[in-house]
Amino acid sequence: MKQIRHIFCGILLLLSSVYGYAQSSFLEKAQDCEGRHSIDSARIFIDKAMTDANVRKVPEAWYLRGYIYKDLFKKYEPNNLRSAYRDTAVNDLFISYNLDPANKENKEGAFGTLKFLAATYYNNAEMVMDSVGFHWAIYGYNKYKFIMKKMNPSENFNVFDIRFYDIIGNIYSGYFFSVNDFSKKRNYLDSARKAYDAVLAISPDDYSAVYGIGRLYYNQAVNIINNLPFDASIDNVNKAQDTCIHLAKLSLPYMQKAHLLEPLKIEPIKGLQGDAVMLHEPDNYKMYSDMEKKLNEQQAPKK
């Protein structure tokens, strides 16, 4: 707040000298209210002030409004991913910066607040990760990235992206495994695949994404068979088996790659065994079963 006072003295001087005191009175009141933590009053005055075309040309005025809206967000909607207060604050702070990019002090103030707001998007995204609103997590994360990138276009998010989309892929996979409704399953599978593909686009050898895709198709194949009713006709069983083979073939290269990436992990080996069963490859099944046995023996705690 010290910084905002400092910046703001400059605005008042500027506005008083150029446009006269009347135009700056709303701004002064807004700043005064903000200083006294009367955020709602500050909002009324700053919104009035910003209706003046001359005030709208002043970066510090936008900065003040962004700051006030940031406080409104903190007071009223700190957990709301779609908070209009925060969106306004972000927008205003960028306008403030863009009006005078050479102004170091203004930039520091605006960017400091923007970094805070970006972090709140990230935190809000985390909060909805474990609920059905996980698509909002993507929204929040993208907002976080948008702000950070705008401040520093060269900032590299690859590490964050990989971590984030791996988790999103696993969340969608989790929903895929837990629902019974077939069309919902299909949607979750597609969404998980998209998330894993986003990871692989950055890091083609990411084990979690590679294995995640293999596991999705494998499970879809198994589910199709296990959900067939007992009175399914032989024709329908045959059709289901065709689909199952198709899915096992989609799973196989990912399971193979996951095994190559992490040869000591049991899960891809089990997946490869399952794929071999579905593709009726008894030799491969035996090979992977033996491999699993050997690995289990090696990894078993010694007595």
Added chain:
Amino acid sequence: MRKLYVVFSFLLLLSANAFGQVEQAVAHTKVIFIYNFSKFFEWPQDYRQGDFVIGVINASPTMLAELNKLASQKTSGNQKFVIKNYKSVEEIDKCNILYIPESSNNLLAEVVKKIHGASTLLITDAEGDARKGAAINFIWKDNKQAFELNKSNADKSHLNMSSSLKSLAAVNIE
């Protein structure tokens, strides 16, 4: 980010048991076939009374679970399905269907002898078994579970077979 890892770990646990289900899928497919077969054959009068017995020799726990699930959900006309898991050939008694899993295939000749003259639909699961006494033998065709049919073996058991079953068989042995 810590919270994300908690979620991540939970979801991995959620899906960890997924690989056990392939055995269930194989057993489930076979049981659907077996249930279908029960509808394509007609048993003599004395086999159409009381329970409809499906016997298995040394069934795996997964196969047994699937057969019991079938018994709890379906009937054969008015007959209740009863599943019997025989541990030896001596234990075999009157049953409508007898399934010999591949792991017990070495008992085939003994079983054929034991059920000779009975109206038992013998279903096997190993290459060549349809020529060794089984009416139906599970095989793999084009990577899919399929079956071969030996009608004359079914005839020997006095079972009336629906002609449409022939068209569903991957191989018909005359």
